[in-house]
Amino acid sequence: MSVAEAAALDDATLVARSRDGDMRAYEQLVRRYQGPMYRLALRIVGSTGDAEDAVQDVFLTAWRRLGQLNDDRAFIGWLYRTTTNQCLNVLRKRKPHADTELDEHESPAPRTRPDRAVEVNAQLDALQAALRGLTPEQRACWVLREVHGRSYDEIAEAIGTTQQSVRGRLARARAQLAEVMAPWR
Amino acid sequence: MAVTSDYVLPCGRDVEEVWEAIDLSGEHMRSCPHCGAVRESLLVLREATAEMVREEVEPPFDLVSRVMSAVRADVRRSDVVPLPGDGLARISTRAVAAVLRYAADGVDGVRARGCRVVEAPESTGMDPVIEVELSIAITAGQVTHQAYDEVRRRVLAAASARIGVRLARLDLVVSDVLEG
Incomplete structure (x- = not known):
């Protein structure tokens, strides 16, 4: 399967293949949604390290629970829910004083526009x-x-x-x- | 649907009402200094929000490979059968195979070769059941048919006594005969 072919596959197809244990199909899904999930996590938890961990956990959990997903088209909504939950759990476990240790959120690359x-x-x-x-x-x-x-x-x-x-x-x-x-x- | 917030302005309206009417130019909104000020703030918020939507913070370049490593490790780990109890404790099929091979090796003239362990369809967390295909090499002249029964007996005993799983099926295959 070429990269172009893989990129053209819709979510439901990739989800169905992943459920059958096709890790290449799952990798396409991870590639497709890691960006939005990472940005969501970063905006909720506020630190890059916690956001990365949360997203990694979310995609591993999603892989394990693919069998429980009834509707292949519901994958994206399910990812949003799982990521939100995971982030809220991270914040619940965080010690209150840890809030002061948050990153200065991502201000990627020096902003040089005038x-x-x-x-x-x-x-x-x-x-x-x-x-x-x-x-x-x-x-x-x-x-x-x-x-x-x-x-x-x-x-x-x-x-x-x-x-x-x-x-x-x-x-x-x-x-x-x-x-x-x-x-x- | 209007939602009453705790942010009521001196004019009696609340912030959410101003938000809902932000693009309308009603008489009150034009003349009320409280609503006007809040509207200005909400416009700034709306602008900054649009900027946040446009902002493309990218995840670390190796996030996909980290996720896939974890997935692959998980697939390897899933090669397990449950141990008796609440179904949470598991043992890898390779570990089970090692124990069973060792048990078969205890019989004179028998060397265990391959041992494939799978969970039986009827297996549950409370009552784990396995099916095993064991291939052995035997030494010519040393092995009688009683030896096969002995291998079977020892492997069955090891499964239940050493691991705690029931062996529902044992396919014994002689894959090689060694010169004595």
Whole structure:
């Protein structure tokens, strides 16, 4: 199978093949979704090391549980749920004082773009800092909805709560974030 | 659906209402300083959020290979059969094979060669059952048909006494005859 052929395969095909023990098919799935899952994990846990560990655990768990997935097309939603859960567990286990040891989130490569771009980047940094002021569940709700565009239904399932509660957490998260962003008006 | 948040403004509206009407230019929104200020903050938030969506932080280059190493190791580990109990303790089929080969080696004139161990379909965590195919080399002149019964007896005993699994089926294959 050439790389081009493999790249063209849809999720459901790759999931079905992976379930039969095809590790090459599974590797394609990992390649396809490691980016979004890593970014989600990084935004929720805030440190690159924990995000990497979480994503690695998620894909290993997913491999082991492929047999339990009823609908091959549901793989991506299931990944989002598992990653969110894994990240919230990491945060629950973390000692309270460890929050001060978080990375300065990824500010990849020095940002050298001038003027307006500098301001935008500074706003992004401020937003990343503000996210750390939310509770883990609020942060997960907000990131899943506003950055990854997941549905309320999916988020409720990922967090283990109701849609109503997700909307409540989102509202509080948004209000709190807006307050922190106020100096940038 | 409006969600009442704890962030009520002095004008009686809350932040979420301002968010929902952020692109509408109603009379209140235009004239109310509280709503106007919150709207400005929400616009900044919206802009920064869009930037976050565009931001492509890439995972470490070796993440895929780390995941796949873990998957491969897991596949190797899954070559196991349960030990009696709650079904959580497992033993690798290779370890089982080593014990059974050793048991067969105890019979004079018999050398165990290959030993393939699989979990039997009826096996459960409470009552683990295995099926085994054991190939042996025998030394010509030393082995009688009683020796095969002895191999069978010892292998069965080792499975239950040394490992704790029931041996439901033992296929014994003489794969070689050595000169005595």
